Amino acid sequence: MRTYFLRSFGCQMNDHDAERIRALLEDDGLKRVESVDDADVLVYNTCTVRRSADDRLAGHLGEAARVKALDPRRLVVVAGCLPQVEREALFERFPFVDVALGPQHLRELPAALAAGRQRGYFDGEGALSGELPAHRERPFQAWVQIIAGCTNACAYCIVPTARGPERSRAPEAVLAEVLALVADGVLEVTLLGQNVNAFGNDLRGPGRPTFAGLLGSLDAIEGLRRVRFTTSHPRDLSDELVEAIASLPTVCEHIHLPAQSGSDRILAAMGRGYTRDWYLGRVQALRAAVPDIAVTTDLMVGFPGETDDDFDDTLRLVEAAGFDAAFTFVYSARPGTVAATMPEPVAAKVALERVGRLVAATQAQSLRRRSATVGSTVEVLVEGESRHGGQTRGRNRQNVTVNFAGAAKPGELVPVQVTGATSTTLRGRAATP
Ligand code: SAH
Ligand code: SF4
Ligand code: F3S
Numbered sequence: 001m002r003t004y005f006l007r008s009f010g011c012q013m014n015d016h017d018a019e020r021i022r023a024l025l026e027d028d029g030l031k032r033v034e035s036v037d038d039a040d041v042l043v044y045n046t047c048t049v050r051r052s053a054d055d056r057l058a059g060h061l062g063e064a065a066r067v068k069a070l071d072p073r074r075l076v077v078v079a080g081c082l083p084q085v086e087r088e089a090l091f092e093r094f095p096f097v098d099v100a101l102g103p104q105h106l107r108e109l110p111a112a113l114a115a116g117r118q119r120g121y122f123d124g125e126g127a128l129s130g131e132l133p134a135h136r137e138r139p140f141q142a143w144v145q146i147i148a149g150c151t152n153a154c155a156y157c158i159v160p161t162a163r164g165p166e167r168s169r170a171p172e173a174v175l176a177e178v179l180a181l182v183a184d185g186v187l188e189v190t191l192l193g194q195n196v197n198a199f200g201n202d203l204r205g206p207g208r209p210t211f212a213g214l215l216g217s218l219d220a221i222e223g224l225r226r227v228r229f230t231t232s233h234p235r236d237l238s239d240e241l242v243e244a245i246a247s248l249p250t251v252c253e254h255i256h257l258p259a260q261s262g263s264d265r266i267l268a269a270m271g272r273g274y275t276r277d278w279y280l281g282r283v284q285a286l287r288a289a290v291p292d293i294a295v296t297t298d299l300m301v302g303f304p305g306e307t308d309d310d311f312d313d314t315l316r317l318v319e320a321a322g323f324d325a326a327f328t329f330v331y332s333a334r335p336g337t338v339a340a341t342m343p344e345p346v347a348a349k350v351a352l353e354r355v356g357r358l359v360a361a362t363q364a365q366s367l368r369r370r371s372a373t374v375g376s377t378v379e380v381l382v383e384g385e386s387r388h389g390g391q392t393r394g395r396n397r398q399n400v401t402v403n404f405a406g407a408a409k410p411g412e413l414v415p416v417q418v419t420g421a422t423s424t425t426l427r428g429r430a431a432t433p
Contacts (some may be wrong), residue, residue, distance in 0.1 A: 001029065001030070001031050002029065002030045002031070002040045002041065003030060003031050003032070003033045003038055003039050003040050003041070004025050004030045004031070004032055004033070004039055004040065004041040004042070004043060005032075005033055005034070005035065005036050005038070005039035005041070005042045005043070006018060006021060006022065006025075006032065006043045006045065007043070007044050007045070007060060008021075008044075008045035008080075009044075009045065009046055009047040009053060009056065009057065009080070010045070010046070010047025010049065010053065010080065010081065011047065011049075012143065012190070012192055012230060013103075013145070013163075013192055013193075013194070014045055014046075014047055014080055014081070014103070015143070016134065016143040016145060016192055017045060017079070017080065017103055017106060018045050019134035019135050019136060019137070019143070020106055020132045020133065020134045020135075021043055021045060021079060021106065021109065022134075022135035023132070023133040023134050023135040024106065024107075024109045024110055024132065024133070025041070025043075025109070025110075025113075026135060027110075027133065028110045028113070036063050036064065036066075036067050037067055039067070039074070040073075040074060040075070041074070041075045041077065041113065042064050042067070042068075042074065042075070042076045042077065043077045043079060044057065044060060044061065044064070044076075044077070044078050044079065044080070045079045045080040046078060046079065046080035046081055046082035046083070047080060047081055047082070048080075048081045048082040048085055048086075048158055048162060048334070049081070049157075049158060049159065049334075050329065050332040050334075051332040051333070051334075052332065054082065057082065061076075061078075061094055061096075061097075064076045064096060064097075065094075065096045068096045069096075075098045075099065075113060075116065076094075076096055076097050076098050076099075077097075077098065077099045077100070077101070077109070077112070077113075078090060078094070078097050078099070078100045078101075079100075079101050079102075079103070079106065079109070080102070080103060080162075081102070081103060081158070081159070081162035081163065082162075083100035083101060083102050084102030084103065084104070084161070084162045084163070085158060085161050085162050085336070086100075087100075098116070099112045099113070099115075102162065102163075103148075103162065103163055104148070104163070104164055106132060107132060131169075131173070136186075138383065138410065138411075139184075139185050139186070139411065140185055140186055140187045140188065140381075140410070140411035141186065141187070141188045141189075141190070141381075141383075142181045142186045142188075142189050142190070143189070143190050143192050144174060144177055144178060144181070144189050144190070144191050144192065145169070145191075145192045145193065146168065146169055146174050146191045146192065146193050146196060146199050146211075146214065146229075147166055147167065147168045147169065147193035147194070147195070147196060147198060147199050148163060148164070148166070148167045148169075148193070149163045149164040149165050149166045149167055149194065150163060150165070150166060150194040150195060151165045151166040151198070151201075151202075152194075152195065152233065152271075152273075153271055153338070154260075154270055154271055154272060155269065155270050155271050155337060155338040155339040155342070156270060156300070156303060156331060156333075156334065156337055156339040157334070157337060158334040158336070158337060159194055161336060161337075163194070165202075166194075166195070166198055166201065166202050167202060168198075168199050168200055168201070168202050168203050168209075170203070171200075171209045171213070171214055171217065174191075174214060174218075175217055175218065175221075178218055178221060178224065179221060182221055182222075182223045182224050185411075186224070187223075187224065187225040187226060187381065187411065187413070188225060188226035188227075188228065188381055189218070189224065189226070189227055189228070190228040190229065190230065191214075191218075191227065191228070191229040191230075192229075192230065193229075193230075193231070194231060195231060195232070195233040195236060196211055196229045196230065196231065196232060197211050197232050197233050197236035197237055197238070197241060198211075198233065198236055199211040199214060200213075200214075210238075210240060210241075211229075211241060212238065212240040212241045212243070212244040215227060215229075215241075215244045215245075215248055215251055216244060216248060218250070219248040219249065219250045219251065221250075224250055225250060225381075225413060226250060226252050226381065226397065227248075227250045227251045227252065228252050228254065228399065230256045231256050231258060232255055232256060232257050233258075234257050234258070234259065234272075234274050234278065234279050234282055235272065235273040235274045235278075237257065237282045237286075239285070242282075242285050242286055242289050242290075243289065245286070245289070245290055245293070246289035246290050252397045252398070252399065253290055253292050253293045253294060253397050253398055254293065254294045254296070254324075254397065254398050254399045255286060255293060255294075255295055255296070256296045256297070256298075257279075257282070257283070257295055257296070257297055258297055258298035258299075259279050259297045259298070259299060259317060259321070260272055260298060260299060260300050261299070261300060261303065261306075261310065261313070261314050261317075262276050262279075262313040262314035262315070262316055262317025262318070263276070263306070263309070263310035263311075263313040263314060264276055264313075265305075265310060266303050266305070266306055266310050266313075269303065269304070269305060269339075269342070270303060270339075271338075276313065276317055279317070279321070280317070280320055280321060283295055283321050283322075292398070293398075294324035294325075294369075294398035294399060294400070295321065295322070295323055295324055296323060296324050296325040296326065296327075296399075297321070297323050297325075297326045297327070298326070298327045298328075298329065299314060299318070299326050299327070299328050299329070299358060299362070300328075300329045300330070300331050301314070301328070301329075301330055301331065301346075301351055301354040301355045301358060302330050302331040302346040302348075302350070302351030302354065302355075303331045303339065303346070304331075304339055304342035304343065304344050304345050304346065305342065305343070305344040305346075306331075306346050306354075311354050314358065315357070315358065315361055318358070318361050318362055318365065319361075319365075322365060322369065323362060323365055323366070323369075324366060324369045324370075324398065324400075325362070325366050325424070326358075326362035326365075326366070328355055328358050328359050328362060329355075330348075330351045330352065330355050331346070331351065333345075363423045364423075366423040366424065367421065367422065367423040370400065370421035370422065370423065370424075370425075370426060371421045373418050373421065373426065374418050374419065374420060374421055374426075375417075375418065376417075376418055377415050377416065377417050377418070377431050378396040378397070378398075378402065378415070378416055378418060378426070378428075379396060379397055379413055379414075379415060379416075380394040380395065380396055380402045380404065380413070380414050380415075380416045381394050381395055381411075381412075381413055382394040382408045382409060382410050382411065382412045382413075382414060383395065383410055384410050386403040386404075387403075388403050388427075390405075391403045391404060391405055391427075392404055392405075392406060392407065392408050392430075394408075394414075394416075396416075396426070400424075400425065400426055401424070401425045401426070402416055402418070402425070402426045402427070402428060403425060403426070403427045403428075404416045404427060404428040404429055404430055405428075405429040405430065406429055406430025407430075408430065414430055415430070415431040415432075416428040416429065416430055416431055417429055417430075417431040
């Protein structure tokens with residue numbers, strides 16, 4: 001039996017694509033192996049959002065080059081966002097790569113493998129990969145892609161180049177997929193898109209669907225317990241959506257709302273389409289409607305032209321917003337983006353110093369927000385055993401990992417009393433319902 005090795009990088013969209021790659025290869029009769037030395041086909045599902053992602057990939061491809069030299073019949077496939085951006089240049093950088101294909105062309109994978117070592121970039125029909133089968137990691141949780149690509153043009157971002165413009169799936173197709181998943185035992189779905197709030201904007205015809213409307217129809221599905229979604233663009237966070245999160249029982253009390261910066265000057269230069277006041281106003285509206293909502297974010301330092309004052313504005317935004325968690329990034333110039341040609345780059349040393357301060361501020365805040373839940377009882381969807389011996393691990397509705405004393409099986413929803421907190425996790429004990 002032919003075997004494959006798969007390594008995937010990047011965001012949840014890419015993780016979900018990795019599930020599709022697994023399904024496509026396994027339907028094709030290949031078996032997954034954990035070591036490159038045992039694999040006939042090596043697949044790298046790449047991310048190129050920051051320079052560090054490219055560097056890490058180059059390191060991993062070293063192993064592919066090594067085993068390919070031992071047996072040239074092996075096939076090396078580079079999938080994901082990098083090949084879509086680099087196209088033929090990829091083969092010059094990594095001559096041992098046989099097949100490259102971008103996220104819009106996953107469907108071509110079996111044909112590409114059959115074609116074997118005809119090196120080249122595959123771009124067939126460009127079918128919406130939302131319609132492809134996926135190999136789920138856990139029987140009770142599933143990702144569901146509702147919108148592909150991104151039509152925004154944030155000055156720093158390579159994603160629109162890698163994934164093309166926004167294309168929403170038909171609401172009926174999403175509904176049918178979720179119905180089938182629930183019939184198959186799924187309790188929790190996470191709806192995916194670079195900007196889920198833009199769902200429906202590109203669909204024509206009367207009665208254009210909205211994301212809030214989609215949440216409403218999913219909420220009505222018997223047996224579905226939790227609906228999550230990511231990512232929300234602050235500019236497109238409508239009152240209708242706030243109301244949907246507040247009123248629909250299945251929709252979890254968590255929103256990932258990337259702010260990027262707290263400086264109006266930098267937000268404008270980034271082309272984000274909102275101001276700091278707008279952002280804080282949206283957070284206020286969410287908290288007023290959904291008091292226990294967790295707000296998480298992405299923040300970037302070192303965008304071209306960022307001054308000490310701009311950075312202080314970001315620190316002040318953090319203080320005012322009260323984030324439950326934040327991913328913090330140092331700006332990295334991506335060739336081909338608008339920001340890559342902007343003057344006034346921020347020195348690496350300055351950016352590193354800023355990100356250090358930002359991490360300290362956001363972690364202290366996360367700890368405060370987590371600690372405030374100590375003493376309460378939360379609903380946990382069990383995912384498995386905890387790394388802390390003998391304990392059980394799962395996530396609450398706010399998407400926080402909870403380690404607790406008490407036996408429960410993966411897929412069970414159990415009430416847990418929270419007894420302690422760190423900046424990233426909660427601990428507790430199973431409560432009697
Ligand atoms: N669609 C999401 C973000 C996708 S990329 C959104 O609009 O919020 C995930 C995060 O990576 C971004 O939120 C941003 O903070 C970061 N990022 C994107 N491009 C970057 C770059 N060139 N340098 C550093 N961080 C970047
Ligand atoms: Fe990138 Fe902006 Fe689109 Fe997010 S919204 S994927 S940051 S261009
Ligand atoms: Fe990376 Fe592509 Fe996601 S560049 S962040 S894997 S959309």
